Amino acid sequence: MTDELTNGAAAPQAEDQQASQFMVEKIYVKDLSFEVPNAPAVFNMDGENNLGxxxxxxxTPVSDNAFEVVLHLTLNCQQGESTIYLAEVKQAGVFTLAGFDPQGVEFLLxxxxxxxxxxxxxxxxxxxxxxxxxxxxxxxxxxFEGLYMDAMRQRAEEGAEGVNLEDAAGEPRHLDS
Incomplete structure (x- = not known):
């Protein structure tokens, strides 16, 4: 008898797992840039490079359950006042979430x-x-989870409209990491 449940807790767990979905729809490079403004002289420079x-x-919401997330990384390599190189990428993805409350959506995104x-x-x-x-x-x-929690603590400390750690998340919005 495959329809019988041997553990009463099994049925609600299975329903919860089916109701909540987090899916990656697409991953792509949205923007890309690389500059070596002082080439070829930078290849002969001696000294220590500083990388920032x-x-x-x-x-950004795309539809009711789909969101575009863009991760923007900028690397700036300097030696003194001279720029060795500047590299930037906007790596993006479309993610579909279903069955999560707004706090869960913001946390996952x-x-x-x-x-x-x-x-x-x-x-x-x-x-x-x-x-x-x-x-x-x-x-x-x-x-990223640690960065998110730090941002929530900072938002709570700044008294962002009565936000506290338990209900700090809301509608998806633009966030800096």
């Missing part, structure tokens, strides 16, 4: 979606830097 990284992500996009962006930047004549550069892993 800026990261942001943007969430602010943590899981960027975590899925990041390895793609990291690879694109690494390949771009190497193709530009520089040694390969590997960006370290990022804890």
């Amino acid at each position: 990284m800026n990261m942001q992500h943007q969430i 602010s943590t899981q979606a960027p975590a899925i996009l990041y390895p793609y962006a990291r690879q694109v930047l690494s390949d771009l830097i190497q193709a530009g004549g520089f040694p390969p550069f590997l960006l370290q892993p990022i804890n």
